[in-house]
Amino acid sequence: MNTFVVSNRVLAVVIAAFSVGYLVLVSGLPDFVSVNVPVQPATVPRWLGVGLLLLAVVLFFTTDAESEAEAPAEAPAEVPGSKPTDQASPLLGRTGRPWAEVAIFLIAIAAYVALFEPLGFVLATAGFLAGMVWYLGYHRHWVTGVVSVSVPLVLYLIMTVGLDVVLPAGPLPF
Amino acid sequence: METLDHVLYGFGVALQPENLLFVLIGVLVGTIIGILPGLGPMSAIALMIPIAFGMDPTPAIIMLAGVYYGAIFGGSTSSILLNAPGVAGTVATSFDGYPMARNGEAGKALAIAAISSFVGGTIGIVGLMLIAPGLSGIAVSFGPAEYFALMVLGLTAVVTLAGKNVTKGLIAAVFGVIVALVGIDGQTATLRFTFGLSELYEGIEFLIVALGLFALAEVFVMIARRGAGSEFRRVTSLRLSRKEVTAIAPPTLRGSVLGFFVGVLPGAGATVASFLSYSMEKRIARDGDTFGKGNIKGVAAPESANNAACVGSFVPLLTLGVPGSGTTAILLGALLVLNVQPGPLMLSDRPEVFWGVVASMYIGTLVLLLLNLPLIPLFAKVLKTPRAMLIPLVVVFCVVGVYGLSFSTFDLWLLLGFGVIGFAMRANGFPAAPMILGLILGGLMERSLRQALQISGGDWTVFATKPIPAALLALAVLSLLPAVLATVRRRRGKDVVELVEQRRG
Numbered sequence: 001m002n003t004f005v006v007s008n009r010v011l012a013v014v015i016a017a018f019s020v021g022y023l024v025l026v027s028g029l030p031d032f033v034s035v036n037v038p039v040q041p042a043t044v045p046r047w048l049g050v051g052l053l054l055l056a057v058v059l060f061f062t063t064d065a066e067s068e069a070e071a072p073a074e075a076p077a078e079v080p081g082s083k084p085t086d087q088a089s090p091l092l093g094r095t096g097r098p099w100a101e102v103a104i105f106l107i108a109i110a111a112y113v114a115l116f117e118p119l120g121f122v123l124a125t126a127g128f129l130a131g132m133v134w135y136l137g138y139h140r141h142w143v144t145g146v147v148s149v150s151v152p153l154v155l156y157l158i159m160t161v162g163l164d165v166v167l168p169a170g171p172l173p174f
Numbered sequence: 175m176e177t178l179d180h181v182l183y184g185f186g187v188a189l190q191p192e193n194l195l196f197v198l199i200g201v202l203v204g205t206i207i208g209i210l211p212g213l214g215p216m217s218a219i220a221l222m223i224p225i226a227f228g229m230d231p232t233p234a235i236i237m238l239a240g241v242y243y244g245a246i247f248g249g250s251t252s253s254i255l256l257n258a259p260g261v262a263g264t265v266a267t268s269f270d271g272y273p274m275a276r277n278g279e280a281g282k283a284l285a286i287a288a289i290s291s292f293v294g295g296t297i298g299i300v301g302l303m304l305i306a307p308g309l310s311g312i313a314v315s316f317g318p319a320e321y322f323a324l325m326v327l328g329l330t331a332v333v334t335l336a337g338k339n340v341t342k343g344l345i346a347a348v349f350g351v352i353v354a355l356v357g358i359d360g361q362t363a364t365l366r367f368t369f370g371l372s373e374l375y376e377g378i379e380f381l382i383v384a385l386g387l388f389a390l391a392e393v394f395v396m397i398a399r400r401g402a403g404s405e406f407r408r409v410t411s412l413r414l415s416r417k418e419v420t421a422i423a424p425p426t427l428r429g430s431v432l433g434f435f436v437g438v439l440p441g442a443g444a445t446v447a448s449f450l451s452y453s454m455e456k457r458i459a460r461d462g463d464t465f466g467k468g469n470i471k472g473v474a475a476p477e478s479a480n481n482a483a484c485v486g487s488f489v490p491l492l493t494l495g496v497p498g499s500g501t502t503a504i505l506l507g508a509l510l511v512l513n514v515q516p517g518p519l520m521l522s523d524r525p526e527v528f529w530g531v532v533a534s535m536y537i538g539t540l541v542l543l544l545l546n547l548p549l550i551p552l553f554a555k556v557l558k559t560p561r562a563m564l565i566p567l568v569v570v571f572c573v574v575g576v577y578g579l580s581f582s583t584f585d586l587w588l589l590l591g592f593g594v595i596g597f598a599m600r601a602n603g604f605p606a607a608p609m610i611l612g613l614i615l616g617g618l619m620e621r622s623l624r625q626a627l628q629i630s631g632g633d634w635t636v637f638a639t640k641p642i643p644a645a646l647l648a649l650a651v652l653s654l655l656p657a658v659l660a661t662v663r664r665r666r667g668k669d670v671v672e673l674v675e676q677r678r679g
Binding site: 003004005006011015022025029030032036037038039040041044045048051052055056058059062091092093098101102105106109110112113114116117121125128129132133136137138143144147151152155159165166167 | 228339341342344345348349351352355359361362364366367393394396397398399400560561562563565566567569570573574577578581583586587590593594597598601602619620623624627628631632
């Protein structure tokens with residue numbers, strides 16, 4: 001997780017930039033004039049924008065202890081004299097770099113979302129499940145196969161028949 | 175006597191076969207999701223909301239409440255067996271629970287957790303029944319100014335207790351309100367921050383944010399940590415000796431009462447309650463030095479407190495309509511979608527919902543005990559679900575939940591976006607609970623502000639001159655003070671250290 005920690009100054013600059021952009025948008029909001037209203041559509045957003053800007057300034061000058069982010073939970077301390085009752089699960093993924101793993105995972109979900117309607121729920125989900133489970137390093141491929149076919153089918157049935165929620169069918173005939 | 179009538183009425187509602195079934199489903203699903211490492215009650219409730227949408231309000235909230243305490247209990251299972259608390263509220267349980275498991279007493283630790291959870295939950299429910307009607311009686315007289323002030327207090331309280339850095343908590347809360355204001359302005363019909371996208375006209379559905387910030391972000395965290403976790407402990411005998419039962423009885427009772435009152439306070443929830451109870455027991459116990467090495471009292475104290483607090487946090491939600499924690503905020507969001515407005519009028523307008531929920535909590539905690547004790551070995555198997563399988567499945571459940579609500583891929587992209595934001599927040603120490611609370615309260619806050627000013631004729635001093643709003647707002651400012659002072663002090667301390675180092679250099 002340490003790879004993803006950004007210094008407070010950088011965070012503050014990003015947040016300040018966001019709040020300035022937000023305030024620009026707020027200034028474009030029209031006032032409501034047909035009836036006299038004490039709180040205009042822009043009133044609360046303007047406070048929020050100014051407040052966020054002030055908070056960003058405070059954050060810029062805040063130095064916090066490392067413990068702020070969730071660093072310690074990462075490596076569980078080895079307990080001397082203890083033996084795992086089950087073999088420790090192998091690390092997920094293939095590249096060995098957290099950045100790359102998160103990026104690949106993000107791209108996979110994006111592809112899943114992009115193909116959700118064209119391919120239909122069942123095909124897109126089966127593809128996503130099989131691909132990701134395989135990529136993350138699960139070895140029993142027949143289990144992967146069964147899960148990636150049965151889960152989308154069962155979910156599709158529950159949603160369309162049981163809950164009357166129409167999921168995209170894609171090229172499949174049902 | 176009146177309360178008794180109400181309770182009987184509530185049992186009449188809760189014992190209907192349909193509702194009974196949903197208590198069972200909720201508790202079971204909550205336990206299973208809670209056991210999964212990383213997924214806590216917020217993710218559990220968010221994942222179940224799409225199913226609740228199609229249901230009647232009473233069974234829906236009964237089920238979601240079941241998911242809530244089921245998830246808290248499930249979290250203690252993974253705390254004890256894996257030393258990987260799925261929920262912040264069960265972190266204190268792992269202090270002694272995991273050492274017990276290491277000593278070969280995993281079963282005993284789980285049994286203590288189940289029993290003390292049951293006691294904590296039951297005492298909490300009694301408290302809820304006694305306090306709620308009176309509190310909502312007072313709250314009926316609340317006007318918009320009071321509500322606005324109350325919501326500000328709720329937000330600041332969650333901010334001060336959710337993370338170590340108040341600035342980051344406040345930023346998260348403000349960002350939540352900013353997201354809440356996207357869409358058509360309810361009073362003036364002005365389009366705000368929609369960027370011409372018709373998908374944003376009705377605002378951003380809170381479920382998308384909740385699933386993104388909690389469930390999806392959690393999955394990203396697992397990926398970033400590459401699934402590194404702790405080792406798994408086998409479940410052993412669940413049996414307790416009579417001596418052990420007498421040993422845990424006082425801490426359990428104290429923890430339950432303490433936990434309930436902490437839970438009622440806005441902001442403080444299961445986490446604060448469990449830590450307080452744990453440290454209190456450690457201080458007063460004669461064998462306090464064995465805490466942390468597998469003392470059974472160290473499991474009983476936090477477990478009774480977190481369950482009692484869980485129930486206690488329903489008090490502000492059901493009587494004031496203002497959630498005091500991230501989890502109850504998600505529940506409030508679910509209730510609003512189900513067309514139930516929790517608040518002082520709920521007791522009179524929708525008694526079946528209120529008393530049904532209270533009675534179903536009794537049944538739920540009982541089910542939790544009866545179902546979970548024998549099923550513990552089975553639940554432990556859930557912990558063995560390989561993460562490589564679990565992670566893609568959670569993504570699929572999030573996607574189905576969001577798509578089933580809006581039928582638009584636009585919302586799926588939003589879900590992914592909030593997942594990334596949630597992950598970045600987690601990695602950098604921004605608490606997510608204030609953001610979700612800000613999101614849910616944002617619209618309500620603006621509305622009460624407007625109503626208050628409409629009534630006062632645009633006079634902003636109402637918030638300072640009316641006693642209740644003034645007191646609540648003062649409390650909100652005061653609640654932020656200690657944290658601000660601590661930051662200043664830390665800064666000064668650091669400066670001194672730097673000075674000393676410079677001189678040395």
